[in-house]
Amino acid sequence: MAITLYAARGGGSAIVEALLTLTGQEYRVEYFSWEDLPNEELLAVNPLGEIPALRLDNGDLLTETAAITLWLGDRFPASKLVPPADDPVRVQFLRRLVWLVAAVYPTFTYGDHPERFVPDKTDAVQLRETTDLRRQALWRQLEKETGGPWICGGRRTALDIFIAVMSCWRPRRQWFAAECPQLFAIAQRVDQLDTLKKVWSRNRLPQT
Known part of the structure; x- marks a missing residue:
């Protein structure tokens, strides 16, 4: 199968x-x-x-x-998508992996369809706006922590694929270019991987 x-x-x-x-x-x-x-x-x-x-x-x-x-x-x-248990980078990788799905992802969960969580239209608009702002603050936090050509420094891991895809979502690549240039550069490096060209084409990525 x-x-x-x-x-x-x-x-x-x-x-x-x-x-x-x-x-x-x-x-x-x-x-x-x-x-x-x-x-x-x-x-x-x-x-x-x-x-x-x-x-x-x-x-x-x-x-x-x-x-x-x-x-x-x-x-x-x-x-080599995930550092092995005895790799010094493992702790950093795990922390950022869970951070992406536990901190950043929920801003889309609530912000993309706020009407599912708050019945009032005014509250829904406010929830969309506040989650967008929260997401931008989180990306700026990661930008400050990023010091190498990749999220985990000198090697590419699965986290860089997360950045390439998630940077195509709100606030989108143009914002990253201006506000988080290191994350933007990582996304562009991933964009250029020949192995993934068909994946990006099927998914209509990247988007500005």
């Missing part, structure tokens, strides 16, 4: 699609339209109705981008 990625073009699943490609693992992608999410088919795979979700070659289901990233690192250590 081939690995199947349940995805939506340009979303968080693009991160996993890129990581799968870098491992050399064969996989198939089932794209959902954003307008159709969540739907019954996806809910049967992931009760949260969110992408990405991964059906492994043994039939098991795996969700959550960080969990998928760590699984790929364990299964394909030669890809």
